[in-house]
Amino acid sequence: MKIKWFLILAPTLLSLVLLQSYFWVPTYETQTKGNPERAFKFIEASIGDAKILNPILNADGASSRIAGLVFEGLLDYDENLKLRGRLATDWKITEFAYLELKSGISPEIITKIRQALTDNPLVTDISLIPATVEKPERLKFSLKRVEQDFFEQLKPIINTEDMVIEHNPVILFHLRHGVYFHDGHEFDAGDVKFTYESIMNPKNLSPRTSDFEPIKAVEIVDKYTVRVVYKRLFSPAINAWTIGILPEHLLNKTKMLQEMEARHLSKEARAAFGMRDSQFNRHPIGVGPFRFVEWRGDEFIHLIRNDNYWEGPPQYKDYYYRVIPDAVTQEVEFRTGAIDTYSPQPHQAARYKKDSKYQSFSSLGFGYTYIGYNNRKPLFANKRIRKALGMAINVDEIIKYILYGEAERITGPYPKNTRWYDKTIQAVPYDPQAALRIFAELGWHKNADGWLEKDGKIFEFNLITNNGNMQRKAIMTIAQNNWRKLGIKCNTQVFEWAVFLKDFINTGKFDAVILGWSMGIDPDLYQLWHSSQSGENQLNFVGYNNPEADALIVEIRQEYDQAIQEQLTHKLHRIIADDQPYTFLYAPLSNLVLDKKIMMVNQDGSYSKLKPTKTGDVFFYFNRWRKVDIVMSQ
Numbered sequence: 001m002k003i004k005w006f007l008i009l010a011p012t013l014l015s016l017v018l019l020q021s022y023f024w025v026p027t028y029e030t031q032t033k034g035n036p037e038r039a040f041k042f043i044e045a046s047i048g049d050a051k052i053l054n055p056i057l058n059a060d061g062a063s064s065r066i067a068g069l070v071f072e073g074l075l076d077y078d079e080n081l082k083l084r085g086r087l088a089t090d091w092k093i094t095e096f097a098y099l100e101l102k103s104g105i106s107p108e109i110i111t112k113i114r115q116a117l118t119d120n121p122l123v124t125d126i127s128l129i130p131a132t133v134e135k136p137e138r139l140k141f142s143l144k145r146v147e148q149d150f151f152e153q154l155k156p157i158i159n160t161e162d163m164v165i166e167h168n169p170v171i172l173f174h175l176r177h178g179v180y181f182h183d184g185h186e187f188d189a190g191d192v193k194f195t196y197e198s199i200m201n202p203k204n205l206s207p208r209t210s211d212f213e214p215i216k217a218v219e220i221v222d223k224y225t226v227r228v229v230y231k232r233l234f235s236p237a238i239n240a241w242t243i244g245i246l247p248e249h250l251l252n253k254t255k256m257l258q259e260m261e262a263r264h265l266s267k268e269a270r271a272a273f274g275m276r277d278s279q280f281n282r283h284p285i286g287v288g289p290f291r292f293v294e295w296r297g298d299e300f301i302h303l304i305r306n307d308n309y310w311e312g313p314p315q316y317k318d319y320y321y322r323v324i325p326d327a328v329t330q331e332v333e334f335r336t337g338a339i340d341t342y343s344p345q346p347h348q349a350a351r352y353k354k355d356s357k358y359q360s361f362s363s364l365g366f367g368y369t370y371i372g373y374n375n376r377k378p379l380f381a382n383k384r385i386r387k388a389l390g391m392a393i394n395v396d397e398i399i400k401y402i403l404y405g406e407a408e409r410i411t412g413p414y415p416k417n418t419r420w421y422d423k424t425i426q427a428v429p430y431d432p433q434a435a436l437r438i439f440a441e442l443g444w445h446k447n448a449d450g451w452l453e454k455d456g457k458i459f460e461f462n463l464i465t466n467n468g469n470m471q472r473k474a475i476m477t478i479a480q481n482n483w484r485k486l487g488i489k490c491n492t493q494v495f496e497w498a499v500f501l502k503d504f505i506n507t508g509k510f511d512a513v514i515l516g517w518s519m520g521i522d523p524d525l526y527q528l529w530h531s532s533q534s535g536e537n538q539l540n541f542v543g544y545n546n547p548e549a550d551a552l553i554v555e556i557r558q559e560y561d562q563a564i565q566e567q568l569t570h571k572l573h574r575i576i577a578d579d580q581p582y583t584f585l586y587a588p589l590s591n592l593v594l595d596k597k598i599m600m601v602n603q604d605g606s607y608s609k610l611k612p613t614k615t616g617d618v619f620f621y622f623n624r625w626r627k628v629d630i631v632m633s634q
Contacts, residue, residue, distance in 0.1 A: 039627040040317040042598075043339045045324040049298050053284040055244030056199050057276055059207045066301055066321060070182075071244025071286035074173055074192065079613040079620060081418065081521055083238065087187065087245060087287065088173040093238070093560060095143040096229075097150055098129070100164040105137050112157045113139065122147060146560040148233050167233045168216065169560070173241075175224040179310045181247045182291045189220040194248035196228075203274035211240035233558035235565070236524040247285055251275060289314045289623050298323050315601050315626035334593070340627070342593045346406040349591045358593045359609070363616020364408060365590040366415040369472070369516040370582040371463075371479065376543040377511060379461055383579045384438050390428040390583035391435040392482045399586055402474045407586040412573040413525055416587050417615050419562075420523045420569035425577050427584075436486055452487040460489040461511035466500045472514045475585070479514075506537045513542075523569045524557045529576065544581040592618055600624045 050062040055071045058064055074088035085091065101109065110128065117123050125142040129135075143150065146169045154163070179187040196218045199206045214234040219227040230237060249255070259278060260270050275281075284292050289311070290303035303319040322339060324330045334342035344352050353360045373380040373389070380386055399407045409427050414420040439445075444452040444459055452459040463479065465472040473494060480490045490512075495504065504510045517528070527533050530553050531545040552572045559565050577584070599607040601624050610625065612618045 036629075037317075039629065040315070041320065042316045042318070042625065042627075043320040043322060044341045045322045045330050045333065045339045047323075047325050047327065047330075049323045050295075050301060050321070052276070052281045053292070053295070053301075054246075054275070054281045055286075056195065056206045056208055056246065057204065057281065062321070066292075066303070067244055067284070067286075068288070069290040069303060069319065070284050070288045070292055071246075072288045073242040073244055074175075075238070075241050077242070077521065079615075079617075081615055085176075087176050087179060088241070089176050090174050091238075092172045093146060094170050094172070095146045095150075096168040096170060097141040097143060097147075098166040098168070099139040099141070099151065099154075100136055100166075101158070102162050102164065105139060109158070110139070113154060116154060116157055117141075120153070122150070146233065146235075148555070148558045167230075169230045169233060169237070171228045171230075171238065171241075172221075173226045173228070175226065176310060177224060179287050180308055181250075181287050182285045182306060183247075183250070185247060185249050187245065187247075187287050188223045189226045191245050191248045192226045193218045193220055194252065195243070195246045198246060198251065198275055199243075201274070203272075203276075205274065205276055208240070208243060211237070211243075235557055235560045236522045238560075239520075239522050244286060244288070250285060251278065251280060290319050309623075311623070314623040337595065340595050340598060344591050344593055346402075346404040346588075346591075349404065349406050349589075352591075352593045357596060359596050359598070361592045361594075361610075361612055361616070361618050362406065362589045363592075363612055363618070364415075364417045364587055365518075365616070366417070366521065367516055367518040368410050368415070368587045369475070369514070369585045371475075371585065372513045372515060372542045372582045374508065374511055374542055375545065375581050376508065377461075379459070379511070382442065384442060386580040386583070387428060388435040388438040389483065389488075390580055391431045391438075392486050392488075393479055393583060393585075394430045394482065395427070395585055396430065398475055398478060402471055402478075403586065403588065406589040406591060408589070410584045410587050412577045412584060413529060413582075414523070414569060414573060415519045415521065418521055418523075419566050420573070422570040422573040425574060428580065432482070432486060439486070446487045450487055451489055458489055459487070460491070462491045462493060463512045463514065464493045464495060464500070464504060464510055465514040466497045467494045468497065472516075475514055505541050508534070508536065508541050508543060523565050524553075525572070526553050526557055529553060542581050544576075544579070546575060546579060549575050549579075590616065594618075595627065597627050597629070598625055599628055601626055 046062050046065075048060075048062055050058075050066055051060050052058045052063055053066055053070065055067040058067055072086050074086060075083050075091070076086050078084040105128065114126060117126070122143050122145065123141055124144060127140045129138045129140050131137040141150070146167070148167070151163065151165050173192070175187070175189060175192070181187060196212055196215065198204055199208050199212050214230050214232055214237055216229045216231040219229065221227050256273065256275075256278065260273055265273065282295055287310070289306050289309045291306050293304050294302040300323065301321040305314045305317050307313045324333060324339075327345070330339070331342055331344075333339045349360070349362065352358055353362070373386050375381065395409055399405060399409065408416060410416055411425045411427050412421065439452055439459075443454045445454070447453040447458070463476055465476055476492050476494075480492050483490045505513065505515075527539045529540055529544055529549060531540070531550050534540040534543045534545065549572060552568055552575070556565055556568045556572065559568060594610065598610060600610055600621055602608055607628060610618060611621070613620045
């Protein structure tokens with residue numbers, strides 16, 4: 001009888017407990033109730049853990065995210081993607097230009113040069129540098145700004161073949177006073193020089209070396225002034241100083257020796273010991289808005305706000321970076337309020353935009369997807385063929401049905417949301433019949449089996465991509481079907497990422513490929529498009545080769561005037577768009593959903609909605625974010 005009553009009452013008791021928990025446990029909308037400190041915690045998630053929390057060593061997104069909160073650079077970019085001072089209050093770019101004459105420098109030629117430059121406001125001084133053991137006698141020109149064509153004006157009076165020229169751009173940084181590392185040590189010019197030397201130290205294996213290699217010397221003028229002298233013209237150099245600055249007092253030679261002693265390292269281990277081996281990389285100390293607290297591998301990283309941050313402490317007291325490998329689990333935790341952000345897939349974006357519980361942001365990223373043709377192959381050597389292949393693909397349908405509208409068409413090699421992208425260039429039209437006419441004009445006609453044929457050869461090639469990317473696989477199928485309608489025989493293959501890179505991309509042994517680029521905001525495209533970069537393990541793996549484009553790429557990376565750079569990049573964009581080494585497909589939109597109770601604190605203490613920058617960066621104002629108890633009307 002007892003068992004019978006238990007079986008009757010147990011479901012009722014369980015229902016009462018569950019009903020009580022419904023009213024007792026805070027819901028998504030009231031998650032700060034009973035836990036007011038939750039309003040001062042920001043929790044985001046990633047599918048993977050960070051690797052190394054050192055700004056000069058990390059090369060993955062998770063590590064960069066944390067380093068960006070702990071460390072700070074001399075410069076960064078403002079809401080409009082223009083450089084602004086951070087640890088540097090201001091900077092000035094000038095140049096020392098040197099002229100050596102193989103025939104020797106006579107008093108007469110010096111007089112002629114001075115006369116030729118009399119009315120040039122760019123020149124502040126001309127001096128004769130005596131010969132040394134390393135260098136012959138030279139003329140030194142001090143210039144107010146960098147001018148790559150400076151010596152062109154001397155050609156009427158000096159034989160070009162007699163000239164040996166050298167450009168030494170100079171950046172003078174004035175540093176911010178009263179900035180302290182998280183351990184209380186003051187930041188100064190020594191830390192800037194130390195960071196540069198650490199990057200260039202081969203023991204440290206920094207992936208940032210190429211950004212700083214053009215530097216000739218970093219000179220400490222005084223405690224708060226640094227002069228950086230470059231070996232040659234290299235305009236992307238200024239962007240390198242957005243990198244986080246390291247604390248010299250914690251990583252110098254003495255400290256590294258002390259760490260080796262404390263860890264009782266062997267003689268062999270000490271000989272190979274570099275900054276990459278230091279425990280600092282798991283316990284970083286910077287000058288940024290957040291201080292490091294704890295890192296539990298594959299679980300979370302915990303930061304707390306820096307109350308002494310030079311720009312004022314952030315609103316959030318705690319920042320957590322949780323590792324949640326499964327996207328479904330991430331979404332569930334977001335919807336229960338356990339994490340504050342979620343990046344929905346394209347097919348989920350529309351649903352979240354309609355959900356009034358959340359605030360949703362959609363912005364154009366800096367990446368794009370393309371079909372790349374191996375320009376070395378005879379089949380793809382003619383740009384009209386490459387254009388015809390692009391005309392057979394309905395990119396608008398790909399965006400509509402594969403990306404659910406969460407992408408925009410692109411026409412060239414620059415991110416669409418930068419000034420370097422020429423918005424006046426029209427995309428290749430979807431026009432299969434016009435594509436067929438191009439093939440016919442070039443001698444390709446359908447045979448009895450319906451395949452395009454020329455000189456007894458069928459138009460046939462292999463299209464490859466990497467496994468694990470469903471969108472690229474879908475594009476592959478669409479492209480294959482569209483080309484088949486024209487009579488093009490396209491075979492498709494998908495490979496694991498490591499094999500895909502090692503056996504095909506890095507070696508250039510492929511016909512066509514579907515891939516994407518995640519771009520920066522610098523206009524320098526040398527590694528991706530210059531013909532010298534088309535060898536094995538280089539990034540111009542499609543073998544694009546256009547002498548006019550090569551000259552422009554070099555000119556762009558030597559030009560310091562951004563207005564002139566913009567004109568040059570638009571010209572380069574037009575040349576590459578005309579050549580169609582890629583079929584440029586789309587730039588995906590980056591979607592982000594946040595708790596609606598996260599708001600921005602204004603200077604007067606009032607609240608306002610979160611707002612992205614013009615380029616779509618939602619986190620730009622992150623230090624002013626906080627979570628309120630309830631959604632506030634605005």
